[in-house]
Amino acid sequence: MLSFSLNRTAASLRGCCRFLLHPSGWQHLTLAVALLVLAPLTVLLLSWSEPAWEIWQHLRQTLLSQLLINTFKLVFGVTAGTLLLGVSLAWLSGACEFPGRKYFSWLLLLPLAMPTYVLAFVFLGLFDFSGPVQTQLRDWFGRDLWFPNIRSAAGVVLVMSLALYPYVYLLARNAFSTQGKRALEAAESLGCSPTEGFFRVVLPMARPWIAGGATLVLMEALADFGAVSIFNFDTFTTAIYKAWFGFFSLAAAAQLSTLLVVIVFLLIVLEQKLRKRMRFTQSRVAPQAERIILGPARKWLATGYCTGVLLIAFFLPALQLLRWSLEVFHQEFDSRYLALLGRSLTLGLSAALLIAVVALLLAYAGRRHQDRLTHSLIRISTLGYALPGTVLAVGIFIPLAALDNFFIDFAHAYFNLALPQLLQGTVLIMLLAYLIRFMAAGYKSIDSAMHRVTSNIDEASRLMGLRGIKLLIKVHLPMLRGGIFTALTLIFVDVMKEMPITLMTRPFGWDTLAVKIYELTSEGEWERAALPALTLLLSGLLPIVLLMRGTEKN
Amino acid sequence: MNDTDQPILELKRISQAYGKQLVVKDLSLTLQRGEIGCLLGASGCGKTTVLRTIAGFEPLLAGEIYISGGSVSSAEFSLPPAKRKIGMVFQDYALFPHLSIFDNVAFGLRDLDKTEQLRRVNDALELVGLYREHSKYPHEISGGQQQRVALARALAPQPELLLMDEPFSNLDVALRERLSMEVRDILKRYGTTALFVTHNQHEAFAVADRIGVMHNGEILQWDTAHRLYHQPVSTKIAEFVGEGSLINGVVQEENQVETCLGKLTGIVNQQLAKNTAVQILVRPEDVVHDDDSPVKAKVLRRSFRGANILYQLLLEGGEQVQALVPSHCDHQPGELIGIQPDVRHLVLFPF
Numbered sequence: 001m002l003s004f005s006l007n008r009t010a011a012s013l014r015g016c017c018r019f020l021l022h023p024s025g026w027q028h029l030t031l032a033v034a035l036l037v038l039a040p041l042t043v044l045l046l047s048w049s050e051p052a053w054e055i056w057q058h059l060r061q062t063l064l065s066q067l068l069i070n071t072f073k074l075v076f077g078v079t080a081g082t083l084l085l086g087v088s089l090a091w092l093s094g095a096c097e098f099p100g101r102k103y104f105s106w107l108l109l110l111p112l113a114m115p116t117y118v119l120a121f122v123f124l125g126l127f128d129f130s131g132p133v134q135t136q137l138r139d140w141f142g143r144d145l146w147f148p149n150i151r152s153a154a155g156v157v158l159v160m161s162l163a164l165y166p167y168v169y170l171l172a173r174n175a176f177s178t179q180g181k182r183a184l185e186a187a188e189s190l191g192c193s194p195t196e197g198f199f200r201v202v203l204p205m206a207r208p209w210i211a212g213g214a215t216l217v218l219m220e221a222l223a224d225f226g227a228v229s230i231f232n233f234d235t236f237t238t239a240i241y242k243a244w245f246g247f248f249s250l251a252a253a254a255q256l257s258t259l260l261v262v263i264v265f266l267l268i269v270l271e272q273k274l275r276k277r278m279r280f281t282q283s284r285v286a287p288q289a290e291r292i293i294l295g296p297a298r299k300w301l302a303t304g305y306c307t308g309v310l311l312i313a314f315f316l317p318a319l320q321l322l323r324w325s326l327e328v329f330h331q332e333f334d335s336r337y338l339a340l341l342g343r344s345l346t347l348g349l350s351a352a353l354l355i356a357v358v359a360l361l362l363a364y365a366g367r368r369h370q371d372r373l374t375h376s377l378i379r380i381s382t383l384g385y386a387l388p389g390t391v392l393a394v395g396i397f398i399p400l401a402a403l404d405n406f407f408i409d410f411a412h413a414y415f416n417l418a419l420p421q422l423l424q425g426t427v428l429i430m431l432l433a434y435l436i437r438f439m440a441a442g443y444k445s446i447d448s449a450m451h452r453v454t455s456n457i458d459e460a461s462r463l464m465g466l467r468g469i470k471l472l473i474k475v476h477l478p479m480l481r482g483g484i485f486t487a488l489t490l491i492f493v494d495v496m497k498e499m500p501i502t503l504m505t506r507p508f509g510w511d512t513l514a515v516k517i518y519e520l521t522s523e524g525e526w527e528r529a530a531l532p533a534l535t536l537l538l539s540g541l542l543p544i545v546l547l548m549r550g551t552e553k554n
Numbered sequence: 555m556n557d558t559d560q561p562i563l564e565l566k567r568i569s570q571a572y573g574k575q576l577v578v579k580d581l582s583l584t585l586q587r588g589e590i591g592c593l594l595g596a597s598g599c600g601k602t603t604v605l606r607t608i609a610g611f612e613p614l615l616a617g618e619i620y621i622s623g624g625s626v627s628s629a630e631f632s633l634p635p636a637k638r639k640i641g642m643v644f645q646d647y648a649l650f651p652h653l654s655i656f657d658n659v660a661f662g663l664r665d666l667d668k669t670e671q672l673r674r675v676n677d678a679l680e681l682v683g684l685y686r687e688h689s690k691y692p693h694e695i696s697g698g699q700q701q702r703v704a705l706a707r708a709l710a711p712q713p714e715l716l717l718m719d720e721p722f723s724n725l726d727v728a729l730r731e732r733l734s735m736e737v738r739d740i741l742k743r744y745g746t747t748a749l750f751v752t753h754n755q756h757e758a759f760a761v762a763d764r765i766g767v768m769h770n771g772e773i774l775q776w777d778t779a780h781r782l783y784h785q786p787v788s789t790k791i792a793e794f795v796g797e798g799s800l801i802n803g804v805v806q807e808e809n810q811v812e813t814c815l816g817k818l819t820g821i822v823n824q825q826l827a828k829n830t831a832v833q834i835l836v837r838p839e840d841v842v843h844d845d846d847s848p849v850k851a852k853v854l855r856r857s858f859r860g861a862n863i864l865y866q867l868l869l870e871g872g873e874q875v876q877a878l879v880p881s882h883c884d885h886q887p888g889e890l891i892g893i894q895p896d897v898r899h900l901v902l903f904p905f
Contacts (some may be wrong), residue, residue: 182644
């Protein structure tokens with residue numbers, strides 16, 4: 001045992017040495033991408049070398065405690081809300097049988113297509129004091145009818161829970177559908193009532209999956225910028241934005257960001273632990289377990305519950321968007337809209353291509369080099385998904401601006417040249433930020449396809465005379481095509497919906513649909529924001545179609 | 555009637571259907587205290603359904619089920635599984651992956667106090683030889699060990715009746731044989747009444763006292779392994795249990811039948827009138843290789859089994875029999891060999 005672990009240590013040491021002394025092109029690449037991800041983090045930490053005391057003073061007196069309380073409320077509220085919705089829906093559609101169950105099992109994913117900020121402004125538009133719902137109710141029941149204030153912590157929590165529950169739902173459903181009924185039967189044969197069995201066995205068994213979904217939700221809630229700014233609900237992300245664009249203090253923005261990063265980092269550690277547990281807890285034989293057939297009253301309750309959630313979280317808001325869009329269509333559907341759409345598409349497509357290519361290269365690097373260092377570097381390269389957009393925007397802007405200034409000074413001092421800014425005000429900053437943030441989505445899809453291209457397949461092809469570029473085109477590419485396509489779709493849609501990075505680092509004249517929604521909603525112009533929002537909603541349906549096809553294959 | 559005479563399990567003419575399809579038809583059986591029963595049959599014959607109905611996981615269409623004399627299932631009524639005092643070993647074991655071996659076994663004992671729990675769990679783990687593994691988790695032990703944990707978990711609450719669904723099907727062949735004998739020992743030592751289902755005859759023979767051969771939702775014969783093999787009640791059972799062939803014959807007199815193997819004499823399973831046309835079951839070990847015998851047969855196929863070779867033989871009249879011959883007598887397909895019948899039990903089925 002000891003000699004085994006010694007051997008392994010020696011092997012990995014050798015691997016590291018080889019890496020450091022004679023790195024291959026593949027390893028250079030992994031190093032470069034990992035450094036790119038680490039750069040914003042380093043810059044943020046270094047920002048503490050010159051603390052922006054005046055702004056901190058101001059924050060401490062006015063905002064900081066409120067920020068912490070709000071962030072706390074948001075995170076706990078949304079986690080609780082998504083758990084409640086996600087787990088209950090997953091149990092129904094994963095382990096039970098009721099009318100419409102087959103359709104609900106994928107329909108319930110639809111809210112994934114709705115960016116949180118879109119759901120947020122539709123809810124405000126619908127349920128605010130002057131909105132159609134309250135106006136109608138006042139008409140019916142008189143002026144002093146009490147209605148809960150939607151512009152409140154509870155309101156944001158509700159909206160974000162409805163938008164984010166699919167993360168928990170998706171993972172928990174997997175767990176329930178493979179082990180639900182059998183585990184319950186085992187518990188019953190050992191003297192548990194069905195209810196007791198659910199809480200003592202089924203739920204604890206699914207805990208790693210549920211918790212995995214919940215950490216994803218937590219990260220999304222912490223990173224959310226659009227929904228909270230529409231609700232004027234100050235959290236860290238909006239504070240970072242205000243520090244930069246309100247107080248014009250990049251340093252304060254960077255320092256606020258570090259606080260958020262620490263929280264997120266703790267969450268990542270938690271998530272990785274849970275992933276390990278998930279592997280262990282997977283049952284060896286996982287047949288599609290039989291479903292629990294609900295009684296006559298319960299089955300309709302189940303149908304009603306699923307319908308209700310779907311209506312509130314997706315269909316009613318989507319209908320409202322459609323109505324608003326139709327109302328303003330002839331004023332809003334013009335060359336300006338088309339220009340916005342064009343820029344969103346351009347950014348989405350070019351980011352998708354860039355990231356897919358880098359992800360493909362990383363996946364090949366991981367395939368060629370099985371040593372630990374390369375794999376750690378790839379891990380780091382894909383950690384950017386955890387960085388909130390606002391944090392990333394600050395972290396990427398500071399070093400590139402510094403680099404720019406360096407170039408300008410250098411050219412001025414040595415060549416007496418007046419250089420313009422090379423990097424600031426270009427799309428490059430945005431693309432790099434997207435690359436960092438959405439690398440994980442691209443890499444995961446491509447890498448899982450890469451795992452099917454085993455070394456045996458290479459050898460079999462070589463025996464049949466296929467080598468080099470021919471091998472790539474005839475064997476690898478067809479096998480990777482599905483993965484690459486999924487990666488492109490996921491990244492494209494993510495970039496289309498992305499708000500804070502685009503808002504904070506876009507060059508002049510690069511407004512996108514998401515930026516437009518931000519501007520319009522901050523002035524309460526819900527109707528005018530509807531057309532861009534509907535466009536994003538439609539593009540958001542693409543990955544759900546992919547997801548559906550994936551589950552059907554299973 | 556005193557307590558010991560009462561059967562532990564009694565199925566009275568039960569029927570079960572999925573949708574419109576009847577999967578269990580009018581099935582009855584009885585298990586006495588301490589007996590191990592087995593339902594043997596191909597997949598889809600309804601054996602697992604019977605087991606799940608006894609456990610209370612499936613409703614009953616007709617008939618009634620009694621455990622220890624009390625009714626637990628009928629068409630109108632079904633006692634919840636938790637209240638039936640049964641233990642169950644599932645085909646995939648259904649161990650709880652989030653609990654240690656100890657906690658898995660202790661799961662059914664949560665109403666007892668701590669010291670009693672500890673004693674019972676330790677006893678059960680000792681019995682299956684896994685006491686040292688108690689703090690491990692299910693994914694950390696082998697398939698055979700998981701199987702034994704599942705058994706310990708089901709036995710620890712001391713159920714009146716233990717049900718096992720294909721308990722050995724997930725194990726490899728060598729382990730399967732060893733464990734099936736081990737499980738029988740354990741059940742006998744605990745004095746547990748048990749019913750299990752399998753599609754594997756060897757398992758049924760190795761573990762069970764009584765075996766029910768099932769086909770299309772019915773039990774064709776409910777008997778000991780010995781009687782199933784030597785005194786099958788129908789040609790279906792004769793074909794299903796063990797190896798052998800059916801050849802034609804005519805009853806001559808009491809205990810004697812004329813066949814293409816010559817006159818066979820032995821204990822008959824039923825008295826039949828002279829000149830009745832019958833089929834006779836001939837097991838491979840009933841045919842002895844003898845070069846001096848006047849009866850010759852042509853080797854069609856051979857299957858080498860180590861100590862023995864199983865020959866498929868063609869007789870002169872066109873009928874086939876199998877012969878189990880010590881493997882030093884090696885013959886190739888196409889050769890003619892002499893054979894001698896040595897049939898002790900004459901199993902006759904009139905046409």
